[in-house]
Amino acid sequence: MKRGSDGGSDGNAGGGALLLAAGFSRRFGSDKRRHRLADGNSLLAASVALYSQAFAKLIVVLRPGDDDLVAEVQASAEGAKVEIVFCADAIEGMGRSLAAGAAAAQAWDYLFVALADMPWVSLDTLAHLRQEMQRAGSASIILPVKGNHPGHPVGFGADYLPALATLAGDQGARSLVQKAGDRVHRVVVEDAGVIQDLDTPPA
Numbered sequence: 001m002k003r004g005s006d007g008g009s010d011g012n013a014g015g016g017a018l019l020l021a022a023g024f025s026r027r028f029g030s031d032k033r034r035h036r037l038a039d040g041n042s043l044l045a046a047s048v049a050l051y052s053q054a055f056a057k058l059i060v061v062l063r064p065g066d067d068d069l070v071a072e073v074q075a076s077a078e079g080a081k082v083e084i085v086f087c088a089d090a091i092e093g094m095g096r097s098l099a100a101g102a103a104a105a106q107a108w109d110y111l112f113v114a115l116a117d118m119p120w121v122s123l124d125t126l127a128h129l130r131q132e133m134q135r136a137g138s139a140s141i142i143l144p145v146k147g148n149h150p151g152h153p154v155g156f157g158a159d160y161l162p163a164l165a166t167l168a169g170d171q172g173a174r175s176l177v178q179k180a181g182d183r184v185h186r187v188v189v190e191d192a193g194v195i196q197d198l199d200t201p202p203a
Helices: 043-054 067-076 094-103 123-136 158-164 174-179
Strands: 015-020 057-062 081-086 110-115 141-146 154-157 184-188
Touching: 015 043, 015 094, 015 123, 043 057, 043 067, 043 110, 043 123, 057 067, 057 094, 067 081, 081 094, 094 158, 110 123, 110 158, 123 141, 123 154, 123 184, 141 174, 154 158, 158 174
Parallel strands: 015 057, 015 110, 057 081, 141 184
Antiparallel strands: 110 154, 141 154
16 A cells, blocks of 8 residues: 655655554553453554554654563554654653653644544545645644534644644643634544544443
């Protein structure tokens, strides 16, 4: 399958995706990154496979001690360019994981922040969001919306990358989105995958 274009012609230009996979699955009750889906793949593997198909560049944020997941990430990426970042202070919240990943993407033109427990977004939706980001420009945020519910992944133009690298706490980039005003481009989609996650074990 042809991989998503990042819009650039060299290793630094263009954009990509940041997959946050350093959480502690407290509501799930076990490490949900390793939860097996109906097809036998883990939740993490499914998300890596999705985003490595949709974007030419991918950063995956893991926790220290997740060395056993590295091979699974690399295999799931199927040869795509993927960088693994270990967030030493992931226990402090999503903001720190996001900051660690964003610090590795400061040369990019844009960055889509994705969650590892949401592998059900369609490739067509991701392609559409990427095109909207490329049209909107460096001072913009792309927010997918399904039925008035904001979803993921959220795209940030280059102007926001330095701020992303300074985040902390459990709110991730929510404060940046709230302060962005009319720089936020709400993209209405019919894809339920942008709001579908896995917080608790299936019944």
